[in-house]
Amino acid sequence: MAKGMFVDTTICTGCKACQVACKQWNGLSAEPAHFGKRSGVPYPVADNFTGDSYDNTGTLSATDWRHVRFIEQIDESRREKRWLFSSDSCKHCSDAGCLNACPTKAIVRTDLGNVVVQQETCIGCKFCIPSCPYGVISFSEETGTAHKCTLCNDRIHNGLGTACAKACPTGSIRFGELADLKKRADARLAQLKGKGEQARIYGYEEADGLKVFYLFADRPKVYGQPEDPVVPQRRLVLCSLVTILTAIGVGAAALVNFRERLNGKDEEESNES
Amino acid sequence: MGISRRKFLKVTSGIVGGGVAAELGILNVDTAAAAAKAGKVPIKSGRQIPSICPYCAVGCGQIVTVDDAGVIVDIQGNPDSPINQGTLCPKGAATLQLVKNEQRWSTVKYRAPGSDRWEEKPLDWAMSRIAELTKKTRDANFNEFQDMPDGKGGTIRKRVMNTYAIASLGGATMDNEWNYLHQKLMHALGVVYLENQARI
Amino acid sequence: MGSNMAECHPVAFRWPLKAKTDHGAVLMHVDPRFTRTSAACDVHVPIRAGSDIVFLGAIINHVINSRRWNEDPFYREFVVNYTNAATLVNPDFKGTEELDGVFSGLAPDGKSYANATWSYQRNPAPGKGKGGLGPFSDLLLQQLPGRPKTDPTMQDPHCVLQIIKRHYARYTPALVEKVCGCSAEQFTKVAQTMLENSGREKTANITYAVGWTQHTVGVQIIRAAAMLQALLGNIGRPGGGVLALRGHATIQGSTDIATLYHSLPAYLNMPDGRKKHDSLKDFILTEAGPLATSYWGNYPKFAVSYFKAQFGAAATAENDYGYDYHPKITGDHSHMPMMLDMGAGKIKGFFVMGQNPAVGGQNARLQRKALAKLDWMVVRDYFETETASFWRNSPEILSGELKPADIKTEVFFLPAAAVAEMEGSFTNTQRLLQQHDKAADPPGDARSDSWFTYHLGKRLQAMYRDSANPLDWGIKNLAWDYEPEAKEVAPWRIKDEPSAYRVLKEINGYTVADGKPLATFANLKEDGTTVCGAWIYTGVVPEEGKNNAARRKPDEWISPNWGFAWPANRHIMYNRASADSQGRPWSEAKKLILWDPDADSGTKDLSGNPVRGKWVAPSGEGIDFQPTKAPAMVGKDAALGFDWLSGNDAFIMRADGKAWLFAPAGLVDGPLPAHYEPYESPVANRVYRQQSNPVAKVWRTEGNVYHGVADPKYPIVVSTYRVTEHHLSGTMSRWLPWLAELMPELFCEVSPELAAEKGIRNAGYVTIVTARGEIEARALVTRRIKPFVLDGKKVHEIGLPWHWGWQGNAKGDVVNDLSAMVGDPNVSIHEGKVFTCDIRAGRKGGRS
């Protein structure tokens, strides 16, 4: 039943169709932060050139639910040449930090396994934002709420695939049943390993398994992904224990200092009468 | 330092992971509520019209969705097309913004000779003015005959029936039908400076 | 090669990538830059821009001297039967070896070739064939040449193969190192892979785009690729060929139904005052004479049907079908000379429709200044393009060089309908016609392009209705009725759009008598009883009300029922070559069409018995050959078209039915591709004494100054190109915020080595200078760009995508302000892919 996406970065050509298709379907505007005013020009002008290869949008944001990374690996002699691309988005973790953190039940997991922010419920407390080990979910000043990829909740609940996967010209992004996707991923991994290429799957174990997982040709770090992401709530019990112990300690200290009752009891009673 | 800290985190999550996961199970991941949404999540819909991507020459099939008000609400790849099988490139995926765009002009603009600004004009006025200018320019600069080199150093008088005073430069994202009509009209007028993006 | 497929045709690249991942195909990219295409390929070989012919010539040399090619009978059978390798050439022909870089026939002034010596040796002309074919065909029959002489052993020193062997002998891996700047190993890997993946069981494809066309030797680069593919048996077969990736939705259609000065629709030449075109007869004999033994033998039918389409009932045999009233060209009226003549004040009025020369034109500054010389200009587009606003805020205005008050140009901006807002057809890069339906009315006064031209025509015809002036005969008698049927416009607000169907039907052709559409161009007549706008499109409307461009039934392979591939739904041209000389498929893996000796051809012989045997295509592919001509059949000498061609003459549009390794005609700059340096080059030609293409088109005029060879002021090679995120001059992409933010600004790709030399910081500004102009751009310092070492000399190369201008949501200087007007002699395409410049850190005017 659980749906997800398999992103085979080894056949991504960095065309960014996924980024635009996502905006088109989800009605997202271009990122306002990427544009500025110019004297005498009535409309906004893009000013977000970064010089970071062909990546000018930089990160995921409340309006950029997808982001394609460009990693140039070329040695000085130009003998070893690789240009890696990877289309990043919400991973829809099986154990989702943002969902765990949400105090209002704005963030829920649907029957298809995707994690969505219910805009009508979100109060914009921003707790989910630092709680995502992948830095995915973002706050929008415009709406005062948190936003992220919904795995095209409307599409997948109406029998369609995600907009990005549909648009992807090379089939680098694939939507489907998790089980099928894993089969495909394992086959592709074996094929690459067979050709002696270094490749690994990212997302089988992380956060109890990512519903959106990747085939990388290098270490996750290279693609800007955490090497060993921790669902922050897994620290909760220990933190609580330590805090409670401290509380008891402080209580003890107080006890030691304020212990006076027994010898003062009579006076107190006499006062009362 | 970093390593030991990492170990520490691992241990932590190891110890309490199970416990928390359990908690999540009971207290948090409420699929019941969300499941109710399944199936009746609202989605863009409308009449679907087959079209072709306006950008490059690959010829990707597109599906244009029009709502009940006759407004184009969505443009995406046509899954049936053996060329793109539903996929699109970033330009193709942005086609909707080409159609629905605040900067797009939908009225005739006119700039008088020497003026420093546009003024709006009715379409009909512009068409008759353009026709008038075309005729005037053609009639004043039409060549029935022209002396051409005869290949032996001399010249020979040839019938050319053309005008050099009007030129036309067309784009290559315009219909075959337009190309046909346009070359037909230009040839009828004697225009020989007839060019197209296809040259480039 | 010459294509950055993954970036400029991303969706098409889906298929080679699929071939790689699913079928183990090897992808190789030979390109100056390491691009998103290179990243996806197994091999990337960087070569200096403009050195392609050396690379390809060396592959040809490698192939024809390889054991595999000489020992595998496949190659011999293919080459002897389907190419002109065995054909004998005029003994007077002298090549670049004898003449140090030029061919025999070069005029004393060195600016043009006479191609008499490039011709074939021929048998004596045949006896006069029996006429009765038609007024013009009978004349053609009278002037047929004899069959070309051949030497099937290909040993004769004058046979094409021997000429090629001599011509490319000096194109060695060592030369490649010196000229292209890649290593011999890298070259050999590519050459060997091509060879090993071609043959009976496998085919290899070469894909190119404007990376090859935009050179002063553009046509010859593509010729070299075609020769290589013909030698390797990769033409007319599935998975083979030379694929041109074209840039615009219907740029193929704009070429087929040419809005190009030199051509009538469907590749008939434009009547030309310089040629013997004084009457329709002269026109046909001059144009069709040399081609009459190919399918072009039907030229008279095509031409007469075109004039019937032009002038309708007014076109009669008596008035030469209106030929006299049709304009003639008198020289090169192509884009670049057009703009130069405009600058000289020769042109008064200008229609610019869906084009943006102020940004896209070479030496754009000169082109913008030319616009200021016009009396009037009509711009049709979606947005206020740079061309539309040249008088308002162009660099020339901002610098004060021009003042609006001094610009007398009357400018009209007419808003255009988007593709989704009109009905019509596009022809894609595979010659596939596809229909797009109308989804909504365009906003406000926006109208389709056809609407504009149609209603302009109607208004003009009304104005000329009463004219008695014979010079106005053409416009007066123009067949101009495309009024829509009520049901076509019923759903729409705009009721006066011309009927796209009626236009397409006229392009397809119909019979004058009953107006019934023609099912095939075989039904065309030269007696004026058929009307046809563009014969190659015949069959798109096979019967009344049926539009094959709107067919939408895909299948797993060729999809014959998806759209309509001209000609006659043939997706792979010359596919007769997909079967061997006996008509059997070369291999099961590469089966496409085959000769079935038992099938009923549907025809009967004189005694009425059904004729057995015909070509069949299991895939449903159209057969690009005479359907009932048996492989062994020998053509008649005194005959036209198919009747002249033999059962193995697969290349039916060629006068000898063969693929041309050696081009006896049709090219103005030589029968064989030879390496010439780009017109502006940092190095001298190491292959020949002749530096650059001797007959290249150059315009030495004010404002169009060229750099010298190895000009010390301009030592750096620059290539202009496109990126995925934008479209050409940006009119259809820079105004879209979604795309603008992806590539927000003009940038210049620079190697770290050059950056270090010039003190250029990544993301900082650089200024690029040529004798034509100066622009600034953001620097993108990357190892994807590499300096080339040629024979010990280090040559730096930089890259400039050229999408930007001063309008739109993404802005930048106009890259084409740098380029010069210089063109390929055959087709007048510019050399934007390689010229020289200088670069420095900091902004224009020294700001940093």
Added chain:
Amino acid sequence: MSPEIIQPPEWAWYYIAVYFFVAGTSAGAYFIGAMEELFGSGGEREVSRAACYIAFPLLVLVPIPLIADLGRPERFWHLFIYNQGGYPYLNLVSPMSVGSWVLLIFSACALLSFLDNLVADRVISFPLFSRYYNRIPRRLYAVLGSLAGFFIAGYTGVLLNVTARPFWAATSPLMGALFIVSGASTGAAAISLYLIWRRRNSGGEVERLEAFDRVVMVSELVLIALLLVLAGRTALPLMTLPFVAMFWLGTVALGIVVPLWFKYRSRRHPFGDAPVLAHYLCILAGGLLLRISLLQAGQL
């Protein structure tokens, strides 16, 4: 992990850090009062009274910054009621969710203790109330309230620890502990100040409070040290301006070390009122700067 990708919540320090501080102080004060209430000699009851008079008024301020920092302040009630289901919602793994609820309980207890003392001091008269007036209920919500108090003082630290922001994550699990002791010391300081203001700063009670305070502040120093060790490189921001001033000078030096020295010294030769007043103020300021530093260091 690769820190650069994990986004900061961009909580405004002047809302959130101030809330941490005020709530912590209030809770600290309340719990001290409760301890005195439960175990102290009921003799003067100055401390517990003071505590109650501090805890609640401070709490009244709390919701303002909390709600002000929300993207959609008008929806703050979603914290307690799931707006789509209409039923109360509690998410046990979300410190923010639990915190909101406990804050409610704590406020209730603080309010009761507050009223209770007003009655006891005859500031307000409440016949029914005084009729059955005795200490039992007071003890009850003293217990309940001080537990809640501990929670309020501590959960803000836990909340930071259970995020993925490198500094906050690395300092797990000590942030909560630190916030508790800091809350205790600022609470104590607040009480002392109140007593000075009421001229009641004398007698055994105050002595005991001081003694308690010393222990707490020493452990606070220890915790800070441990925390920095855990934080490792992620604590680097604390070595930059303005943190050097805020954290090292403000919190550690002026907020803890100096007051501690002062306290020990004053045992042998007491100072005048002014310095005493000053050193309590220092402790309070230190507590505030501590919250600001740790919040902002995690958001850089």
